[in-house]
Amino acid sequence: MKKIKAGIIGAASLVSGKLIELLLNHENVEITCLVSEHFTHKSIGQAHSHLKGVQGLEFEPYDLDQIEKKCDLVFSAKPHGESMEKIPELLKLGIKVIDISADFRIKNPKVFSEWYKVDHAAPEILKKAVYGLPELYFEKIKNAQLIANPGCYPTSVILGLAPLISLSLVNTDDVIIVDSVSGISGAGRSLSSNTQFINISDNIRPYNVGTHRHTPEMEQELSLMAGNKSIRVLFAPNVGPFNFGIASNIFLNLKNNKTAEKDLFAAYTDYYKDKPFVRICKPDTIPEIKDVVNTNFCDIGVCFDKRLKCCVVFSVIDNIIKGAAGQAVQNMNIMSGLDEKEGLPYKHALNKKKKPTEIETCAC
Amino acid sequence: MKKIKAGIIGAASLVSGKLIELLLNHENVEITCLVSEHFTHKSIGQAHSHLKGVQGLEFEPYDLDQIEKKCDLVFSAKPHGESMEKIPELLKLGIKVIDISADFRIKNPKVFSEWYKVDHAAPEILKKAVYGLPELYFEKIKNAQLIANPGCYPTSVILGLAPLISLSLVNTDDVIIVDSVSGISGAGRSLSSNTQFINISDNIRPYNVGTHRHTPEMEQELSLMAGNKSIRVLFAPNVGPFNFGIASNIFLNLKNNKTAEKDLFAAYTDYYKDKPFVRICKPDTIPEIKDVVNTNFCDIGVCFDKRLKCCVVFSVIDNIIKGAAGQAVQNMNIMSGLDEKEGLPYKHALNKKKKPTEIETCAC
Amino acid sequence: MKKIKAGIIGAASLVSGKLIELLLNHENVEITCLVSEHFTHKSIGQAHSHLKGVQGLEFEPYDLDQIEKKCDLVFSAKPHGESMEKIPELLKLGIKVIDISADFRIKNPKVFSEWYKVDHAAPEILKKAVYGLPELYFEKIKNAQLIANPGCYPTSVILGLAPLISLSLVNTDDVIIVDSVSGISGAGRSLSSNTQFINISDNIRPYNVGTHRHTPEMEQELSLMAGNKSIRVLFAPNVGPFNFGIASNIFLNLKNNKTAEKDLFAAYTDYYKDKPFVRICKPDTIPEIKDVVNTNFCDIGVCFDKRLKCCVVFSVIDNIIKGAAGQAVQNMNIMSGLDEKEGLPYKHALNKKKKPTEIETCAC
């Protein structure tokens, strides 16, 4: 098979560093173009120190002709607001695009501008964009030209809630509470006192509670899944003293207060029965970040508190892999007719139809 | 003034290490007796390596006669279940006791045995015990002979909710969600794979969700404060990759959906206006663990999400100080007629009536 | 090409967890047998929680017949002292063996028993064993049946010193000082107060200074390289508060006190010019652990202090990859006629003859 000729714009970002790493291990991809205005003509080791010594690759300026010549597919890791400036012209050239920014995730441009404080630059293209969560939209992704790669927090939350919501088990009158802790890599390479070791270590910091821009993304996808019943999410993100991973603790009410935990478990394993990257924890057990870091897995546990009639879902991912670069590779694979596991950790281990059940040590 | 002659039973525990440290810096205390069966006749540096070289102190066996001779007041840091075996005989001798274990916190022995899976050994003494949260029970503590020193998580949660509940602002029909992250010191020195560096670092781990034994303690105190209206708490504890501190994120519904955040702030600063160890974050700001570690402070922030009509309270403490040893010293001070700040960090800085208001950098 | 049928004995160890992970991503390998007495008949997720959900693999008891049937090559990750009990019978069956333990690294059984406090169980096989440091012994590894996979510390130190010693630049009258810091994963999964979070975090701990068993391994290989001139190493290992990586700071005297740093740099780049996994830092720059974690690289920097006429070499690796499992895979590749980079990170990026030179941000 001919290799996919892949380019990256915004190629000096932290997420791009991981994406390049994954693509360098991918059998069916050739990296043909790395665009960074800031690092133009520098070697990739200058931006991504773990990749120093990798040869034959250096950063280029943004040049549409070059991209057309060299690329079948482009990943955009440019910041929100900048990505939508470039993507329309790439699409016109027939190039496939996977946008890792938030620019094409929110389908309603009014909602986008409310939360992102900027008007959408290409609202006419929003309809073309497929929300790139493969566990939900595999078929649409296959035929898409433009993928809106999901946000890190929404990936953990939407996958965590999908079985309950699609089976109409959730009491949607009540607000769903999401309390998530993310590693500091979520802030990329931004330099501020908020990213200094002395302020992150031995600490945990809530931020943008109720106002974080991943909120409308979660609400959009969950409401769609609920047959356009409006789902409201109170989203409380926190930064924790580690580099990689997100743990989302999700609190909600079910319609049926006599729900048995084993039925919830069965619903989850059935819903995800042929999804290689979702693993479900056995009843009474809980997932942990450490088991998904450096992988493309989303591990999910679901508990039901009989005393209080509340349901708690625990969902963990690597924020930079399943929450960004790994999911982008998964999307690329699907768009290109490849096995979705290609180039991702443990690809040879996940070939059969899986029943994702392992006992955890922690009691729920 | 004559110095308080203080003893500790269970003196080799991690909490006792911090307690000894605080007492060694206290002007009005002499440590007269450190009891540890396991470390009998060993120097204190053997159990508490940071205290090596401290002289004139070694561990003794438990000997009631010696304790009677040497001690005005005894701290018990023995484990739950063992503390209640010893405390009755100490009380009979007229010794004041501060119990850092959970044995005398739950007023109803039936509730105690349900959650702690053991019958109470001294139910007749439960009524004598005062719940040692000085911000709530200062006057009772003054005259108490037995203090039940509060649990770490409950300290953060009860202080975080007290103004709202005592002012009857909370909708008590709905369950209150508490999602807390604790440093690993909460597990003491217990040796298991759950306390190993490789399983704690780069990780976050929920445990005992809905079943943690601090739940009935929170519910008891909050319900009392609500005029015996039953308050129900879904408590989700997590262990994070740091040694010291607890951050509790608390989600609740208010009765009045038009509440203004500045009114909540005013309610909190008024409620705690003469409490030296509680600091309230200005509206739109959030407390962080790093600012309370190594202190006896509880920092609290309160937010109101106008869109969703939900209230979120953030409460942080040092789990070993305000959550255990520091609060025990504060209780000792009050029982002994001393300034409650004696021997605790920044005592000279907190003399005046304080208005605990400082801007935080984080947006709420 | 037919896939290598690979087995692992001692397959529940921490190193085996990483080895299985690497083999699951390897195009030319099929894992056919995982032996663990302790985890027999359990799924691999029980021992390696990040591998839960991997199917078709479970632990087996040690059964020589089964191993003969199923395996072309066996990795032994059994502890020192146990590995040498099993390996002779595997070799007799014609199976290739890569021993990750220390049992076949020391060529002189008397030296082995002095440092390891146990007599060698198979001294007659010691001569067959090839010390598996591919950058030094590529040709011998190609034809070996038994590989003694190097220790983690020695890998960093021997690679760090090889150019200087093989070019006879070192003053061998003086002791070479090696001060190394390792991540806690070097202790495997052993459960003790020394591996607890509370004793590792916010700390650094020297141990076994001058007596660590990797000392004779370093001295043997360096002395061989020096034409059997005896090289003496004072080795000071330390444990640092991180999981993965080793940083070795090496202090030595050169014969020529007018050495120019750029000549040292040239010596290193020349020595390693066709070695894909060694990267040399430009003059005045220093390698860091974070750039080699999760890779099979060894990054080396060399400085010369003109004022004091001392040479300092900095060498960093991932202790579990280049220091154990990754190097074992590299050895397997060479023994099997495969590209040595197969199955290891960035394989597609390192195809050309490399000149491993990137500027570091740190001044030397």
Next chain:
Amino acid sequence: MKKIKAGIIGAASLVSGKLIELLLNHENVEITCLVSEHFTHKSIGQAHSHLKGVQGLEFEPYDLDQIEKKCDLVFSAKPHGESMEKIPELLKLGIKVIDISADFRIKNPKVFSEWYKVDHAAPEILKKAVYGLPELYFEKIKNAQLIANPGCYPTSVILGLAPLISLSLVNTDDVIIVDSVSGISGAGRSLSSNTQFINISDNIRPYNVGTHRHTPEMEQELSLMAGNKSIRVLFAPNVGPFNFGIASNIFLNLKNNKTAEKDLFAAYTDYYKDKPFVRICKPDTIPEIKDVVNTNFCDIGVCFDKRLKCCVVFSVIDNIIKGAAGQAVQNMNIMSGLDEKEGLPYKHALNKKKKPTEIETCAC
């Protein structure tokens, strides 16, 4: 006794944050003046978030008249180069000064300008300055008006070597190798990619090897102690993934290659027999940072490698306390006729003549 009226210039620095904390717990001190140009008229919580809520203190501009009126003693925590601009005028007013910067540590202004790349602004005052290491210069400090508070690394190294050098045990022909790891707080609050969590965690970074400006300070003091025999130090500092503490591993040759470890231990305990803040590890044991963090202790272990005839000294301190603010308080106490332990951790525990001997768990 009348309280010392103490001021701080450069009062917004990280070290000043710890200094204020210590002074707020000190019985005999009143903080009368906190100077910070940058934070003028702001509350101290703005610069030192853990001190928010402390009342009656705010930052002032530098105003010599005010300082004269308000202060008996001034600490300067201004950066190197700026401190020496202000100190002469403070001295003229009769104020006692403790300079935490490096400006008055190096007695030879030529050496100062070589290493600090700036001419000394007040060379005439250098002779007045006493190097404030109380374990060495107690008597001189008592009568000094100006104290040059030692650097953090030199404190650990000079205390580690003082017994050996003052007893003429060291072979001074050979370079002494010092490999130190410091917590990131040594970099203060400086904002750069080098202080970001993502670059410090899971990492260790050597820097300024052979060129660090603490080198001449160590060499000056060690040479003085050696009777002006020149001592040369190859100093290799590293930053580790923790906030507080320095561990210095020191490698040297003794004159007598038959030295017994117990004699070294005896030499150390004798040398420091009445020094409350130095603790000596028993033979075959090693100090650890975690035991000195948050204290003013320097813990020292000394080993002799019989095989190689090398001596290794391990010395650990809290870099911000014994290495800066705590030592400054200790100096203030001595200059003011107070017990040197006043206001420092465990003051009541260290009253008797101490014999600082505790078994450590680690083998040397």
